[in-house]
Amino acid sequence: MQGILRWMSRPFFVFTVFMVLKINLSWLVIFGAKDTGTALLVSVPSVWVVFGLIELLAKKRKILFYMIANFAMTSVYFAAIMYYKYYGVIVNYRALQQAKQVVQVKSSVFDLMHPYYLLIYLDVVVLLVMFLFSKNIRGWGKELERSGRRIVPIMLAASLLFCLATIWMNRGIVNEIKQAEQMGILNYQVYTVLADMKKEELDPPDTIDRDEIRTLKGIASGNEDQGPYWSAAKDKNIVIIQLESFQNFLIGLTVDGHEVTPVLNRLAKEAYYFPHMYQQAGQGNTSDAEFITNTSFYIPPNGAAADIYTGKDLPSLPKLVREHEYKAFTFHTNDVTFWNRNRMYPALGFTRYYDRAFFGEEDQLAFGASDEVLYAKTAAELAKYQEEGQKFYAHVISMSAHHPYDLPEDKYAVPIPDEMKDTLVGNYLRAQSYADAALGQFIEELKQSHIWENSMIVIYGDHLGLPMYSLNEPELAMLRQMLGRDYSYTDMLNIPLIVSVPDGPPPQAFDQVGGQVDIMPTVAHLAGMPMEGRTFFGQNLLNNKHNILPERYYLPSGSFINDEGVFIPGEGVEDGDLHLIRDRVLAGAGDRDGAKTDEELGKQRLAEQLERYRDEYERALQLLHISDSYVKQLPDLEN
Numbered sequence: 259m260q261g262i263l264r265w266m267s268r269p270f271f272v273f274t275v276f277m278v279l280k281i282n283l284s285w286l287v288i289f290g291a292k293d294t295g296t297a298l299l300v301s302v303p304s305v306w307v308v309f310g311l312i313e314l315l316a317k318k319r320k321i322l323f324y325m326i327a328n329f330a331m332t333s334v335y336f337a338a339i340m341y342y343k344y345y346g347v348i349v350n351y352r353a354l355q356q357a358k359q360v361v362q363v364k365s366s367v368f369d370l371m372h373p374y375y376l377l378i379y380l381d382v383v384v385l386l387v388m389f390l391f392s393k394n395i396r397g398w399g400k401e402l403e404r405s406g407r408r409i410v411p412i413m414l415a416a417s418l419l420f421c422l423a424t425i426w427m428n429r430g431i432v433n434e435i436k437q438a439e440q441m442g443i444l445n446y447q448v449y450t451v452l453a454d455m456k457k458e459e460l461d462p463p464d465t466i467d468r469d470e471i472r473t474l475k476g477i478a479s480g481n482e483d484q485g486p487y488w489s490a491a492k493d494k495n496i497v498i499i500q501l502e503s504f505q506n507f508l509i510g511l512t513v514d515g516h517e518v519t520p521v522l523n524r525l526a527k528e529a530y531y532f533p534h535m536y537q538q539a540g541q542g543n544t545s546d547a548e549f550i551t552n553t554s555f556y557i558p559p560n561g562a563a564a565d566i567y568t569g570k571d572l573p574s575l576p577k578l579v580r581e582h583e584y585k586a587f588t589f590h591t592n593d594v595t596f597w598n599r600n601r602m603y604p605a606l607g608f609t610r611y612y613d614r615a616f617f618g619e620e621d622q623l624a625f626g627a628s629d630e631v632l633y634a635k636t637a638a639e640l641a642k643y644q645e646e647g648q649k650f651y652a653h654v655i656s657m658s659a660h661h662p663y664d665l666p667e668d669k670y671a672v673p674i675p676d677e678m679k680d681t682l683v684g685n686y687l688r689a690q691s692y693a694d695a696a697l698g699q700f701i702e703e704l705k706q707s708h709i710w711e712n713s714m715i716v717i718y719g720d721h722l723g724l725p726m727y728s729l730n731e732p733e734l735a736m737l738r739q740m741l742g743r744d745y746s747y748t749d750m751l752n753i754p755l756i757v758s759v760p761d762g763p764p765p766q767a768f769d770q771v772g773g774q775v776d777i778m779p780t781v782a783h784l785a786g787m788p789m790e791g792r793t794f795f796g797q798n799l800l801n802n803k804h805n806i807l808p809e810r811y812y813l814p815s816g817s818f819i820n821d822e823g824v825f826i827p828g829e830g831v832e833d834g835d836l837h838l839i840r841d842r843v844l845a846g847a848g849d850r851d852g853a854k855t856d857e858e859l860g861k862q863r864l865a866e867q868l869e870r871y872r873d874e875y876e877r878a879l880q881l882l883h884i885s886d887s888y889v890k891q892l893p894d895l896e897n
Contacts, residue, residue, distance in 0.1 A: 269324045270309050276381045277305045277331060281443075283378060284335040288342045289439050300424050300442035303417040305331065310414030325389065329382050331444065336378050338443050345541070346727045346812055348438040350450040352560045353541075425449045431829045433814035440829075466793045466888050474877045474884075477802045487800040489786030490762035491714035495644070496579065496651040496785060497704070498716040498777075500547060501693060502624075502659045503723030506533055506752040507741060508690055516672050518691050521698035525717070525756050531767045532755040532799060534839060536819050538774045539721040540811030544655065545597035547720035547774055548588075552576060552606050552653070554778040554794035556885040557810055564598040568605040570892040573794070575778045577607035578787055579651045585609040585643065589636045590655040591617040591626030605895050608653075612639070623669070624660040629693055632656060633700030641707040654700075656693060661723065663689035671695040683736045686723055711760045714784055718777065719753030722812065726750050746856065747824045747837040751812070755799075759784060769842065771821050772799045773807040795885050808878040818878035823860065831872050836860035 278298060285297040308327050316323045334349075341349035425448065428440040438446040472478070509526050511518045525531075539546035542562025549563035550556070552575045558566040576586035586608045594600045594613035603611045614626055617635055621628040636654055643650050658665075663685035672691035678684030697717075704710040724737070726745060737745040755772065757780070772780075776796035782789050783798040797805065807819040816827040823838040838860050854862070864871055 280335050287339045303420045304444040306417040313410045343728050432816040433827050475806050485801050491759045491784040492786035495713035497713050499654045500720045502656050504719035506754040519694040521694045529758040534771045535753050535755040536751045536773045537721045537753050544720045550774040551777045554796040564602040568601040571895045572605050574606045584649045584651050586651045588653040591632050623658040629656050629658040629696035637703035659689040659693040683733045715758040717756045722750050770803050771805045808882045836864040
């Protein structure tokens with residue numbers, strides 16, 4: 259008994275208890291698991307590998323090595339929690355590439371940080387204080403008993419073999435969240451490093467056949483440059499407005515009888531409205547949305563497009579319009595170095611960029627001057643080009659409605675109920691209502707300078723604003739009450755696309771599914787700019803009724819969106835989840851009495867069409883592969 263008590267008082271046992279508590283916390287936050295037995299089974303051996311090495315190799319200052327290891331592993335679990343709350347994915351070493359952006363988004367990070375998350379560091383702080391001010395702790399666990407010296411190597415070898423077996427057995431799971439759950443978060447970190455070391459370079463294709471892309475997407479060939487909308491905006495200016503964190507459920511939404519976005523509500527009725535558009539941005543968020551919109555390529559498998567792809571001479575919308583005697587400008591109130599835009603904009607071929615140096619420090623919101631300043635100075639600059647008779651493409655990036663949606667009271671544009679105040683949902687509604695009001699001022703300025711009637715205006719959301727995994731139950735209940743349904747993946751990823759073409763074909767709402775990758779070919783179609791001979795992965799939404807949209811980053815690998823909904827794989831296709839698009843599919847899903855939940859109806863549809871989904875899953879992965887390999891073989895950008 260005394261031997262057992264002595265062993266339980268050793269650092270090995272005490273620090274194991276600390277890590278068990280942290281494993282449980284991270285599992286509850288990320289995987290929502292009530293029974294964490296499996297978590298401990300796959301996670302504790304990886305902890306024991308580290309502690310076993312310390313016991314064998316650390317002859318002096320053993321407790322210091324335990325404290326360093328404890329801090330390092332604690333930080334991995336803490337990063338996993340925070341990263342999941344922000345992105346909905348499992349953190350890995352590649353996220354270090356994004357570390358330079360943390361200072362810019364620190365307010366968003368702190369807003370997601372529940373106080374009890376910080377308890378994960380409580381033992382680290384206490385032990386550090388004890389180590390600094392108590393000499394007794396420094397010799398804790400210095401010598402192993404003879405029995406321990408025999409047991410530790412056996413335990414270390416067994417734990418290491420178990421970890422390797424766990425990684426090996428689950429290496430084929432494509433869904434990173436499922437993979438981390440089955441491997442354990444620490445083992446998953448090791449796996450990502452080993453997998454990247456072993457990963458084979460993509461073989462650049464000799465040629466990219468546009469018909470091959472069409473076949474993979476399941477769309478007809480040869481119809482991009484024809485139809486009633488072809489050249490409807492020929493020779494008009496092109497103004498594309500990217501709205502920060504704007505989701506489609508805001509269109510038409512009222513709270514206590516007040517419209518949240520009256521300007522966009524009106525535009526959706528007066529223009530071409532695509533209510534079934536979906537974001538495809540990833541780690542680069544806003545900058546990724548800019549990249550996709552201007553290239554019709556998918557984002558890279560790891561990292562932000564602005565970091566990974568900007569060394570390439572990218573085919574793009576700015577370069578296309580410049581072939582038709584346009585100038586191409588981009589407007590963003592933050593510093594151009596944020597998200598590497600100082601390299602991305604030249605790679606995309608913009609004639610000029612306008613950033614903080616142009617907009618100044620006036621009326622600061624989020625990361626730069628407010629949307630009101632953005633739009634006022636942009637409108638004045640565009641008016642100068644119009645007076646010169648110069649056709650232009652202007653990409654305008656709004657930013658004031660950025661998470662965590664903190665607005666000063668003088669910017670409030672819509673009243674909200676008391677129960678929504680000081681909540682993420684309430685702050686989001688206020689921020690987007692302000693963004694809508696500022697956009698309305700921009701539209702009026704464009705009309706006054708006669709730019710509006712001479713331009714095609716395109717408006718879309720850059721990425722989601724309310725991640726499901728960041729919302730607490732009261733906030734989900736607020737959304738449930740507003741929407742009349744549970745807030746789902748289809749709501750979370752759904753952004754609007756609105757296109758105004760004065761004097762064009764009559765306004766209408768288009769029912770087809772689309773993504774940000776489709777914006778460039780749709781704009782080119784309306785502008786009468788042929789895309790023949792170009793490689794792109796989107797499609798003209800005005801002529802095509804079917805779509806497959808591969809997703810990355812905010813959803814696990816292998817996820818895609820089709821005409822029915824959002825598919826997220828599990829360990830394979832058959833145990834995946836299908837989140838049906840409610841107004842397109844769910845109403846006719848064969849459950850008239852409402853006995854089945856949306857989740858049950860999605861599983862039913864997936865089971866009924868399993869082979870179709872296997873095929874589309876493979877095609878979605880192939881589309882990503884072709885895009886990755888094509889961009890990789892593009893020539894380097896000349897300095």
